[in-house]
Amino acid sequence: MERHLDEVLQELRKDILRIGVLAQESIFKSIEALKNRDKTQAQEVIDADTKIDELEISIDEKCVDLVARYQPMAGDLRFITTGMKINAELERIADIAVDIAERVLEIADRQLLKPLIDTPKLSAVAQRMVGDAIDAFIRRDVELARKVVLSDSEADQLRNAIQSELMNDFLAKDPATADRAVPLLLIARYLERICDHATNIAEDVIYMVEAKVVKHHPEQLS
Template sequence: MRSGFDRELDLLNDMLIEMGNLIESSINAAVSALKEQNVELAKRVIEADNEIDDMEKEIEERCLKLLLRQQPVAKDLRFISSALKMITDMERIGDQAADISEITIMMAGEPYIKDIVHIPQMAEITIKMVKYSIDSFVKRDIDLVKKVIHMDDQVDDLFDIIKNELVDIVRENIEHKEQVVDLLMIAKYFERIGDHAQNIAEWVYYAITGEHYVY
C-alpha cells in the first residue's frame, strides 16, 4: 500500500542525510582552516555554502511536492513538516561555517594571540550535535534527540569560558582588541550552530511524538 509514497519518503530521508553530510564536512573544514590559518580551505567552505543552499531548495521543493500530491496525515505530515523546518536550521549552519571561514581569511596574516583550545572543543561538540540530530531523524531515535539537547549546555558553557578568557586578554593588552572581537564572533557562531542543531533535534522530537519538547 502506498509503496510509491513510501519510496518518496525514503528518498527525502536520503536527501536529508546528504545535506547533513555536507554541513558536517563544511564545519569540519571551517575548523581545520581556522586552526591551520588555511585561506584556500576557508575559501572552499564559503563556496560549498552554495551547494548547501541548493540542497535546501531541492529538499524544500520535494517536501512541498509531497504535501501537494500525497496529502500526508499523522506521522507522515509531521515527518514532512519537520523536514521543512529542519532544513532552515541546516542551511543556517552552512551559513555560519561560511561566516567563520570569512573571519579566518581576514585573520590569516596574523598569529593567534592565544592557543585556540576551546574553540576546537566547541566545534567538536557542535559537529557531533549536528550529526546526531540528523541521525535521530533518520532513525527516529528519541534518546539521541535528548542527547543533542543536553550537549547544547556544554557548548554554552564553553562559550562563556571563551568569552571570559577573551575579556581577560583585552584587559591585559588593548592592542589585541580586533582579534579578540573576531575570535568572540567565531565562538558565537559555533554557539549558534549548537542552537540550530538543538532546533533540529526538537523538530525530530515533534516528528516522533507529535508534541513539542518541554524542558
C-alpha cells in the same frame, strides 16, 4: 500496504541526509581552516555554500510538492514538516560555517592571540551535536535526540569560558588586541549557534517521532 508515498519519503530522507553531510563537511573544514590558519580551505567552505543553498531550495520544493500531491496526514505529515524545518536548520548551519571561514580569512595572516584550547573543544561539541542530530532524524532515534538537547548547556558553558577569557585577559587589558580577539569571540558565538541549530533539529525529531513539543518546554524532555 506498500505505498508510493513511502518511496518518495525515502527519497526525501536521503536528500536531507545529503544536505546534512554537506553541512557537517563545511563545519569540519572551517574548523580545520581555523586550526591551521589555512586560507585555501576557508575559501573552499565559502565556495561550497552555493551548492548547499541550491540543495536546500530543491528539498523545500519537494516538500511543498509532496504536501500538494499527497495531502499527508499524521506521521507522514510530521515527517514532511519536520523535514522542511531540518532542511532550513542545516542550511543555516552551513551559512555559519561560512561565517567562521570568513573570520579565518581575516585572521589567517595575523599572529594568533593565544593557543586555541576551548575553541577546539567547543567545535568538537558542535560537530558531535550536529552529527547526532542528523543521525537521530535518519534513525528516528528520540533517545539520541534527547541527548543532543541536553548537550546544549555544555556548549553554552564553553562559549562563556571563551568569552570571559578573551574579554578579561585580553580586550580589557589591551584594547589593541581587538583585531585578533574579536574574530575569536565571534567564532565562539558562531559555534554556539551551530549547537543551537542542532538542538532545534533534535527537538524537531522528538516532535516527528512522538508528536510531543519539547521546544521551549524543557520539562517535556523526560
